[in-house]
Amino acid sequence: MRIFRDRAHLEEVLGGVTKWERTLGALRAGGRHLGVMYSVGDSLTTMRARTTAFATDDLVARRRYQCVLSPVDGDAAVEVAPVATLAPAGPYSDLTDRRYLCGDARRHTIRRGAVLVIGPDEAVRVLPVPDTTVTVAYVTVEGATFPNK
Amino acid sequence: MKPVTFRNMPLHFTDSSSAGAFDAHDWENPALTGRHRLPARAYFFGYDSAELAGAMDRRCSRGFVDLTGAWRFRLFDHPARVPAKVLVSPAVGWDVVRVPHLWQVDGYGRLQYTDEGYPFPVDPPRVPAENPTGVYQRTVVLPEAPPGERVVLRFDGVESYAEVYWDGAYVGMTKGSRLSAEFDVTDVAHAGVNHLVVKVLQYSDGTYLEDQDMWWASGIFRDCYLLTRPKAHLADFHVRTHRLADDRAEVVVSVSTVGRPEVICEVYDGERLVASAPVAPGSDATLVVEGARFWNPEDPYLYDMRLIVRGGDGTVEHVPHRLGVAEVTIVDGRLLLNGAPFMMHGVNRHDHDDRRGRAVGMARIERDLHLMKRHNINAVRTAHYPNDPRFYELCDRIGLFVVAETDLETHGFANVGDLSRLTDDERWQAAYVDRIERHVLAQRNHASIVMWSLGNESGYGRNIPAMYGRCTELDPSRPVHYEEDRDAEVVDVISTMYSRVSQMNDLGEHPHPKPRIICEYGHAMGNGPGGLAEYQRVFETWDSIQGHFVWEWCDHGLVATADDGREYHAYGGDHGDVPNNGSFCIDGLVFPWQEPSPGLLEYKQVICPVRVAYADGVCTVTNRRWFTGLGDVVVTLETLHDGRVVGSRTLTPGPVPPGGSWSESVQLDVAAHGETHLTARVLSTAAHAWAEPMHELGRYQVLAADRPRRPASAVPTGAVTARAEGTSLLVTTPASDRFTVDLLSGGLSWHSHGRELFQEPPRVGFWKPLVDNHQQEHDELWAPRLLPLMQTSTREVSWHERDGAAIVTVRSRIAPPTLGIAMQTVLTWTLAADGVRLAVTGEPVGDYRDIVPRIGLSFAVPGDLRRVDWYGLGPGENYPDSRSAATVGRWHSTVDEMFTPYVVPQDCANRGEVRWMTLTDPHGDGLAVRAVDSGPFAFSAWPYSAAAIDAARHRTDLVPQDRVTVNVNHRVLGLGSNSWGSEVLDSYRVRFEPFRFALDLRAVSATAPHHTEGLAA
Known part of the structure; x- marks a missing residue:
């Protein structure tokens, strides 16, 4: 898990790689419907919505697309834990790239404008903060060479 | 060359040299889309009688003169090198070509294949000055035309720029390679001998808009012909249909005419007239069809529509049209056809013939469409250009949704960092709009067209809304698609390409408020x-996803002949073309010789329109069609005990409606020992032009029971004798089989029934010939780690005797050169009187834990062991993530038949979930392999070595060897589709991690009857 102060910080550290450039583009994008998932190339899917739309009972781990979250208009709260420390609450699904897990996790507050990047070996649970809108992107774990547009 | 002025031109013509932004040649001026080309119109013909019209054979239409066939031809290397005299009179000594054709395919100029890059410097609208120019000449003998009759010359496809001359007079010019073009030649055509010349330039400004992923080739590649129209005639018509009720439809017809003829529209259902009305130019005529039968791809019912056109001079022209009553609407974000939702199970289809390139004949097109229907496909995207006008008629008749794309792609601008350069350049707007306008006007009367598509991979910019506006102006009744309008700012259907499973x-x-396709x-x-x-x-989980289109239908390989006379299929680079994208055009579900690949069989099964499930003694049949019932469907059930069919019955679900299910109690005869499978085959009794009655729609299988097997009867076999001799261990069985173990390498030889069973000893391996869909993994993971070069170094071989068997333990390290990563393996051979058991374990060393192509064993057996029997998934090739079309059974084949002839040789022939397999010679002698505690295995058997397959670039590079390569794999990596798209899904990844498996191997003989029973266990 990494928390970047803001998009500029993310760009400073991860910029120059197609998928992260696209992530930055997704975080900046406006004019889209709330609660509608969009995609940018093959790199990611992204949606802007209230945190309640992303909230789950269990922690969620993704293997092929890592979760990126950035609060838009308030602070967000998440719980994060290494997958290895958690117990499965269900099997992994290729269809959703999700595995639900349960166990102890550490709570983090993500400040407005900050960017949370969850690693593929971690699970995250978005906690409902009704007044906060976040942009979430699911970004490919594939490496630096990504020839698809 | 300046155009000559026509004396008169009563038909409307376009000369769109309106903008002054470009002032170069006509072929380098995107503001100019044609000269003297007639306005686009619907594809139709006029006939002299109702009887002739009924046959809809255009050869019998008014004044039809077929201009395909022999033309004199010469290729020049520059447009300016074409002598003026060849426009005036026949040339002597020119070659004769058969039109339609592509001249490069006929050996003139050079073929080149690129996916997206332009084959010349990007400098729009300029193209290479050395612009290959083909000149076609043809003598046309015409009868005297009736007074007032107009003579129209029509081309259905010329790439990329054509100037037309008639008896030396300039007739006109057209661009837009895959868009029809017509010219009025009345004033130059005359009775007797006429001299027709077409000057075709390979490149034009239009080329920048035609950068589709295909061969660069040019010429008159579709049919061309003459037709005539009466003095007063129908210029165009547009028909729309609306569903008023479940059994009532409205047909709205509008026409444009020349010379004020009277027009009557009649609609027939067979011989029965169901509606008729006069149609006045400039206003709509509305006809109502009672008891209407609606068109859909499952029931492509067509009415016969006739437009009867009466001129003031007494001429009567009959214009037929096959009318499908079909209305596409979007309600609450869902696409509906005649009020019903649907999903398109589609493919992207290029025009391709392996001997003629894009000059594809109608017989091949029809077979393409029949193959689609036979494989449950219900939709086709015309990637990425309009097709021959008859294609749409076929789709109406056969029943296929068409995503009708126009001729537009500027993908090569991605290479100069600005994919949208032309798309966002207003100076190109006329060219963009021309391409959708001509397309829509030509095809909009077809029921099969479910949506328009503005083009492919051309970025986004101001010209897209302009195209959309013109498209919906010409046809407000259909939605519009364009993938690069990624957020659906203007288009009606949102779309992506290559989004992964979880992304979808x-x-x-x-969901987006608009319907979605991929x-x-x-x-x-x-x-x-x-x-x-x-x-x-x-x-199928989400209603908003209403279409999916596999890329693509057919490999674009072109037939070539090797030095030894054998045929192979060429791709990029094979013609000395540089740059090229190699075999990226060999990416179809159908081989170039128009036969299905295993991928098509897999697709057929996953989109099977009838689902069969079995649980708790009940078989449930579900209708996954969208419009029709299951009245034509029967389901045969077979019960198998350890792969042998022991019983069967047939179910007849009856007219189960779309989305409905039907259930029947099924009492299974469960085997007391071993496995019981239930296999369901879904058959359709319906006869079609594309399939015989009882053709299979799909098959399903469940493992109904897996009970402990009956213990094999103990057959006293005695003990082996073992002794070391030098660096070898010699083991002899009571039946005189002899094993020899190299105590240095651990290699095993096995002499049985008078021969060596292993031509190459079994070795553990992780590599197999690279498949195209793993190229990116190869480049990123495997090549840097030198996995294809892994070497086996045996550290220790030890042996002892126990329970009458010799037990040999081989400890090895399998590792790539130069690096520290490795797999430490232990092979434990138990050499017994009744055969061999091999147990293998692996433990990785180093930090690499990512994917590998396989974990398994490879060896070679004598070349006459070519018959293969197995109990596992079959009959066809299958892989862990491509096995829907396979069922568990007892199958047999041969090594040669199992080798899939991919254009570029690569790993193939895998059969998964195998309990046992045998390789035998014509006498029944050979080798058997059986799974033991570690579960089923996968195997492949090739007539070539892995190295030979890996090295081969074409099928003819492969030379049969005197042995059979056998791979018995514990795990095989899934295929994925990451040659462009989806990486292997996580569940099908095989990682370089600890493993353990075991196998039994036996020599089998026709005279040793025990083996079959033993193997079945």
Whole structure:
């Protein structure tokens, strides 16, 4: 898990790689419907919505697309834990790239404008903060060479 | 060359040299889309009688003169080198070519293949000055035309720029390679001998808009012909249909005419007139069809519509049209056809013939469409240009949704960092709009067209809304698609390409207000695609996802002949073409010789329109069609005990409606020992032009029971004798089989029934010939770690005797050169009187834990062991993520038949979930392999070595060897479709991690009857 102060910080550290450039583009994008998932190339899917739309009972781990979250208009709260420390609450699904897990996790507050990047070996649970809108992107774990547009 | 002025031109013509932004040649001026070309119109013909019209054979239409066939031809290397005299009179000594054709395919100039890059410097609108120019000459003998009759010359496809001359007079010019073009030649055509010349330039400004992923080739590649029209005639018509009720439809017809003829529209249902009305130019005529039968791809019912056109001079022209009553609407974000939702199970289809390139004949097109129907496909995207006008008629008749794309792609601008350069350049707007305008006007009367598509991979910019505006102006009744309008700012259907399985789930779970399709996915390059079943499960989960189109239909290989006379199929680079994209055009579900690949069989199964499930003694049949019932469907059930059919019955679900299910109690005869499978085959009794009655729609299988097997009867076999001799261990069985173990390498030889069973000893391996869909993994993971070069170094071989067997333990390290990563393996051979048991374990060393192509064993057996029997998934090739079309059974084949002839040789022939397999010679002698505690295995058997397959670039590079290569794999990596798209799904990844497996191997003989029973256990 990494928390970047803001998009500029993310760009400073991860910029120059197609998928992260696209992530930055997704975080900046406006004019889209709330609660509608969009995609940018093959790199990611992204949606802007209230945190309640992303909230789950269990922690969620993704293997092929890592979760990126950035609060838009308030602070967000998440719980994060290494997958290895958690117990499965269900099997992994290729269809959703999700595995639900349960166990102890550490709570983090993500400040407005900050960017949370969850690693593929971690699970995250978005906690409902009704007044906060976040942009979430699911970004490919594939490496630096990504020839698809 | 300046155009000559026509004396008169009563038909409207376009000369769109309106903008002054470009002042170069006509072929380098995108503001100029044609000269003297007649306005686009619907594809129709006029006939002299109702009887002739009924046959709809254009050869019998008014004044039809077929201009295909022999033309004199010469290729010049520059347009300015064409002598003026060849426009005036026949040339002597020119070659004769058969039109339609592509001149490069006929050996003139050079073929080149690129996916997206332009084959010349990017300098729009300029193209190479050395612009290959083909000049076609043809003598046309015409009768005297009736007074007032107009003579029209029509081309259905010329690439990329054509100037037309008639008896030396300039007739006109056209661009837009895959768009029809017509010229009025009345004033130059005359009775007797006429001299027709077409000057075709390979490149034009239009080329920048025609950068589709295909061969660069040019010429008159579709039919051309003459037709005549009466003095007063129908210029165009537009018909729309609306569903008023379940059995009532409205047909709205509008016409444009020349010379004020009277027009009457009649609609027939067979011989029965169901509606008629006069149609006045400039206003709509509305006809109502009572008891209407609506068109859909499952029941492509067509009415016969006739427009009877009466001129003031007494001429009567009959214009037929096959009318499908079909209305596409979008309600609450869902596409509906005649009020019903649907999903398009589609493919992207290029025009391709392996001997003629894009000059594809109608017989081949029809077979393409029949093959689609036979494989449950219900939709086709015309990637990425309009097709021959008759294509749409076929789709109306056969029943296929068409995503009708126009001739537009500027993909090569991605290479100069600005994909949208032309798309956002207003100076190109006329050219963009021209391409959708001519397309829509030509095809809009076809029931099969479910939506328009503005083009492919051309970025986004101001010219897209302009195209959309013109498209919806000409046809307000259909939605519009364009994938690069990624957020659906203007288009009606949102679309992506190559989004992965879970991404499609994300998009479906949180849907856009507009309906969604995935216009390309499942890149079918070489062996694959894998993962289609998972895609399908996602598509079927979300109502908003209403179409999916596999890339692509057919490999674009072109027939070539090797030095030894054998045929192979060429791709990029094979003609000395540089740059090229190699075999990226060999990416179809159908081989170039128009036969299905294993990928098509997989796709057929995952989109099977009838589902069969079995649980708790009940068999449930579900109708996954969208418009029709299951009245034509029967389901045969077979019960198998350890792969042998022991019983069967047939179910007849009856007219189960779309989305409905039907259930029947099924009492299974469960085997007391071993496995019981239930296999259901879904058959359709309906006869079609594209399929015989009782053709199979799909098959399903469940493992109904898996009970402990009956213990094999103990047959006293005695003990082996073992002794070391030098660096060898010699083991002899009571039946005189002899094993020899090299105590240095651990290699095993096995002499049985008078011969060596192993031509190459078994070795553990992780590599197999690279499949196209793993190229990116190869480049990123495997090549840097030198996995194809892994070496085995045996550290220790020890042996002892126990319970009458010799037990040999071989400890090895399998590792690539130069690096520290490795797999430490232990092979434990138990050499017994009744055969061999091999146990293998592996423990990785170093930090690499990512994917490998396989974990398994390879060896070679004598070349006459070519018959293969197995109990496992079959009968066809299958892989862990591409096995929907396979069922568990007892199958047999031969090594040669099992080798899939991919255009680019690569790993193939895998059979998974195998309990046992045998390789035998014509006498029944050979080798058997049986799974033991570690579960089923996968195997492949090739007539070539792995190295030879890996090295081969074409099928003719492969030379049969005197042995059979056998791979018995514990795990095989899924295929995925990452030649362009989806990486292997996580569940099908084989990682460089600890493993353990075991196998039994036995020599089998026709005279040793015990083996079959033993293997079945």
